[in-house]
Amino acid sequence: METRRLGESDLFITPIGLGSWALGGGNNPYGWGSQDDKESIETIRCAIDLGINWIDTAKGYGHGHSEEIVGKAVSGLRDKVIIATKCGILWKEDGSDIYGHLKKESIRQEVESSLKRLGTDYIDLYQIHWPLPDEDIEEGWEAIFGLIQEGKVRFGGVSNFSVEQLKRILDIHRVTSLQPPYSMIKRDTEKELLPFCKTNNIGVIVYSPMQSGLLTGKFSASPAAEFPEDDWRKNNPDFQEPLFGIHMELIEKLKPIAARHNQPLGNLAVNWVLGNEYVTGAIVGARRPSHIQETIKTLELKLNEDDIAEIDSLLTEHAKRIQESE
Ligand SMILES: NC(=O)c1ccc[n+]([C@@H]2O[C@H](COP(=O)([O-])OP(=O)(O)OC[C@H]3O[C@@H](n4cnc5c(N)ncnc54)[C@H](OP(=O)(O)O)[C@@H]3O)[C@@H](O)[C@H]2O)c1
Numbered sequence: 202m203e204t205r206r207l208g209e210s211d212l213f214i215t216p217i218g219l220g221s222w223a224l225g226g227g228n229n230p231y232g233w234g235s236q237d238d239k240e241s242i243e244t245i246r247c248a249i250d251l252g253i254n255w256i257d258t259a260k261g262y263g264h265g266h267s268e269e270i271v272g273k274a275v276s277g278l279r280d281k282v283i284i285a286t287k288c289g290i291l292w293k294e295d296g297s298d299i300y301g302h303l304k305k306e307s308i309r310q311e312v313e314s315s316l317k318r319l320g321t322d323y324i325d326l327y328q329i330h331w332p333l334p335d336e337d338i339e340e341g342w343e344a345i346f347g348l349i350q351e352g353k354v355r356f357g358g359v360s361n362f363s364v365e366q367l368k369r370i371l372d373i374h375r376v377t378s379l380q381p382p383y384s385m386i387k388r389d390t391e392k393e394l395l396p397f398c399k400t401n402n403i404g405v406i407v408y409s410p411m412q413s414g415l416l417t418g419k420f421s422a423s424p425a426a427e428f429p430e431d432d433w434r435k436n437n438p439d440f441q442e443p444l445f446g447i448h449m450e451l452i453e454k455l456k457p458i459a460a461r462h463n464q465p466l467g468n469l470a471v472n473w474v475l476g477n478e479y480v481t482g483a484i485v486g487a488r489r490p491s492h493i494q495e496t497i498k499t500l501e502l503k504l505n506e507d508d509i510a511e512i513d514s515l516l517t518e519h520a521k522r523i524q525e526s527e
Pocket residue numbers: 219220221222223233257258330360361380407408409410411412413414415417419467484485486487488491492493495496
């Protein structure tokens with residue numbers, strides 16, 4: 202599979218990486234309902250067999266369970282896989298919520314526990330998960346720089362940072378990558394943030410390209426009511442009225458475009474983000490092998506100029522509908 206250089210690093214990533222948030226399971230306020238560990242490991246191995254060469258995880262996913270699953274899945278395959286994980290999000294002692302913490306000593310402790318869970322002695326890409334608290338982003342970034350010098354981390358990245366926050370850390374140490382949200386229906390990063398990354402040679406790995414499953418088009422009624430209590434999407438506005446109905450109007454109009462190319466809608470969504478010139482790679486979530494077996498076929502999809510113009514016009518109309526609903 203084609204690979205692309207991530208920023209100015211030595212990491213050459215496939216256009217699609219596997220996201221493992223959902224593999225952290227449920228039983229927490231940011232979980233995805235119950236998830237079978239055996240199936241999770243099969244999903245990761247399937248992605249590697251398909252040629253995907255990077256996996257995104259985080260300590261915050263399922264209290265570290267996602268990292269444990271990644272560690273088990275890549276055991277014996279470490280040299281084939283680029284592991285990207287994150288720090289800076291901690292769980293409250295009672296497990297009821299998360300908070301941002303970027304103090305140097307805390308990050309130093311976090312990296313040790315991540316290395317242990319991942320069963321490795323180095324992390325390829327270590328990312329600050331959220332710029333929280335804002336006043337500590339410089340300290341957190343310096344801590345990551347220290348870990349690079351010690352050889353525990355190969356490259357450093359950040360997630361959910363603004364242009365202003367990126368500017369504040371660029372002088373401390375090179376930023377290999379930014380991980381922002383980006384999908385057909387979440388395009389706030391397009392105007393300023395993504396071009397800024399290009400200008401500064403920061404690689405861009407976008408998350409939730411299928412809007413956490415919404416843009417697969419598989420939800421037809423009111424999904425919020427159907428999600429289990431421990432699936433974070435249950436309380437997410439995109440999966441509730443009025444937004445869900447507006448998204449569904451768009452989804453129904455996009456489906457024929459995907460069908461013209463014999464592709465599922467989710468693949469149109471992933472292909473569309475990969476079409477953005479500033480995007481290095483897309484992190485796609487999958488909970489079972491069949492998910493990733495299907496999603497990878499997006500790399501065979503070649504949209505023509507008419508498709509792109511039609512999608513553009515539908516997305517503009519959708520953005521207008523959202524604005525009117527606010
Ligand atoms: N840095 C951050 O703050 C941040 C935030 C969010 C995500 N991320 C990263 O980005 C990754 C991807 O984001 P995401 O998981 O939110 O969203 P996504 O890739 O947009 O959607 C993934 C979800 O869609 C469903 N799905 C996937 N393939 C499917 C298929 N072929 N058919 C039907 N359903 C399918 C699955 O959930 P169901 O089957 O349950 O519907 C899957 O978990 C995460 O795993 C994580 O690594 C990072």
